[in-house]
Every structure is written in structure tokens, then in C-alpha cells.
Amino acid sequence: MSKQACIIFDFDGTLYPIAPYDSEQRLIRKVADAKGTLFRQRAKRLIAQDQAGKLIDDAFHTRYAHLVRTATPSMIDEVARDISLFLSEEDSKALAALSCRADLAILTCGTENLVESFLQHIGLREHFFLIRGKRLVWDEPGRNHMVVDIDSPQAKAEALELLRSQYRTIVAVGDGPTDMPMLHASDLPLIIDWNRNKREYPFETYGSIPDICMRILAYLESA
Ligand SMILES: [Mg+2]
Incomplete structure (x- = not known):
């Protein structure tokens, strides 16, 4: 159900750190x-x-x-379980708390199957109403083909724009160059920098999921 605000996350490098593989x-x-x-x-x-x-x-x-x-x-x-281990209970709780105030979505150039399994492992599958990326579809056991929905950074921005008519406020969280068009299209663009490498980003930057969630809650409060 719509809660007037939508928070859109990138997946790889945003909801978990790339260390060293995505x-x-x-x-x-x-x-x-x-x-x-x-x-x-x-x-x-x-x-x-x-x-x-x-x-x-x-x-x-x-x-x-x-x-x-x-x-x-x-x-x-197995891959989803491995990357889910990067998240602490505090990270999952912060995301769950956010879902009480806003609808949560994931727009990614990555693989939806991996996103869904990852969310299952951290106990938040039902907290995200929309996941768009590309999908592996099995034709028979052991053989799949790929269906590409979101295929570029620009496609992520366009997918965000599609949600405009349903939400008063759209926040976007990303980690890298492929998120820039989506971040620019949002009302509050935020960067997560898991490695805290002190690089200069063009948007407000936070070092953890709880810090990002706290910023978003404060923003929604004031919006
Ligand atoms: Mg990313």
C-alpha cells in the first residue's frame, strides 16, 4: 500500500559492500x-x-x-547467503523500520533472483514492493535464459520517473556512477560508502545503512 513516500535502493554496492566481488x-x-x-x-x-x-x-x-x-x-x-552475511541485525532492523514509513523498492542493473534471495536471507523479502533488474528464467533444470528489464543507468532513472505519479516524495540511495541518473531524478539523493574511503561524492554520503535510514526518516519527518 502506498505510504506517499518511496525509497529506492540500488542493490550491488549499496545494500551490501562489494568485497571484492559483486x-x-x-x-x-x-x-x-x-x-x-x-x-x-x-x-x-x-x-x-x-x-x-x-x-x-x-x-x-x-x-x-x-x-x-x-x-x-x-x-x-548460496551467493545470496554469502553476501547477506555482510549485514548486521542492526542493518536489517533499520531497513525494516524504514518500511513502516515508506514503500521500499530496488532498481538495479543486477539480477533480480539474487536480490530476492538476499532479501529472503535478511528477513526482508516482504518489505520491498518492487524489484526491477534482469531475471534468470529456467527453461529446464540446469538451463536458463536472461530477461533484461533494467539495462542501463538511464533505465533506472526512467523507472524512478514511472513512480512519480504515485508518490509525493522519492528518495534514492546508491553507491556509484551507474546510480547517478537515478539519484539526480530523486528528491533526496544519498550515497552509501561502505568502505568509508573518503572519496568525494556529489551527494550527501553516509558510511552505514542505519545512518542512511536515520537521515531518510528525518527527511520524511520534515517533508
Ligand atoms: Mg551499485
Whole structure:
């Protein structure tokens, strides 16, 4: 049910720290564990290029879809459980408290299946009403294909704009360059910097989920 305010989170690097791999790179590594040398080399190369920021939008999606097409739901679950361990009980409680005041959504260029499983592991699956990214759909056990919904930073901003008619206030939380259009489109753009590396960001920056949630609650109070 609409609560007049919507808080939109990015996923990778925002709801958990990338240390050193993000959820999709972890899934590629998980699939590669059971494969031969050639596959593992291809996986390693894609991850290295991705980490170097050399792949944007389709250049990554297509090769990722190819590499993870034998991924299984239990691999998704294992990766999601591993990254859920980055969050403390305090982090989950802060997000749960926020959901009492606003509708929570996730807009990501990442994989919806990983997001959903992650939320399940931290006990917050039902606290998020909307999750949009790209999805693995299984054609048969052990073989999937990818359906891409959100495919670019600009698509995240457009997905935010679609929610404008339903909400008086839209807050966005992100961690990096791919969030910039979405953050610019929001009423209150916030950055989470898990590593507290003191980099200069163009928006208010916080070092933890509870700190971000406290800022959002204060903003909603005054809005
Ligand atoms: Mg991110």
C-alpha cells in the first residue's frame, strides 16, 4: 500500500559492500567452480574486465547471460547467503523500520533472483514492493535464459520517473556512477560508502545503512 513516500535502493554496492566481488561476479565464479579450465579462464577474464569498468550495459549482460546459463537456484541461494552475511541485525532492523514509513523498492542493473534471495536471507523479502533488474528464467533444470528489464543507468532513472505519479516524495540511495541518473531524478539523493574511503561524492554520503535510514526518516519527518 502506498505510504506517499518511496525509497529506492540500488542493490550491488549499496545494500551490501562489494568485497571484492559483486553478486553477479560471485555467481559467475560459483558456476565456474564446476567447469573446466577454458570456462574458468573466460569467467576470470570477464570479471577482470568488469572490475576494471571496461564493460557497460549490453557488453556485460550478454556475456554474463552466456556464462551463467547453467546456474541453478541453489547457486543463487548460496551467493545470496554469502553476501547477506555482510549485514548486521542492526542493518536489517533499520531497513525494516524504514518500511513502516515508506514503500521500499530496488532498481538495479543486477539480477533480480539474487536480490530476492538476499532479501529472503535478511528477513526482508516482504518489505520491498518492487524489484526491477534482469531475471534468470529456467527453461529446464540446469538451463536458463536472461530477461533484461533494467539495462542501463538511464533505465533506472526512467523507472524512478514511472513512480512519480504515485508518490509525493522519492528518495534514492546508491553507491556509484551507474546510480547517478537515478539519484539526480530523486528528491533526496544519498550515497552509501561502505568502505568509508573518503572519496568525494556529489551527494550527501553516509558510511552505514542505519545512518542512511536515520537521515531518510528525518527527511520524511520534515517533508
Ligand atoms: Mg551499485
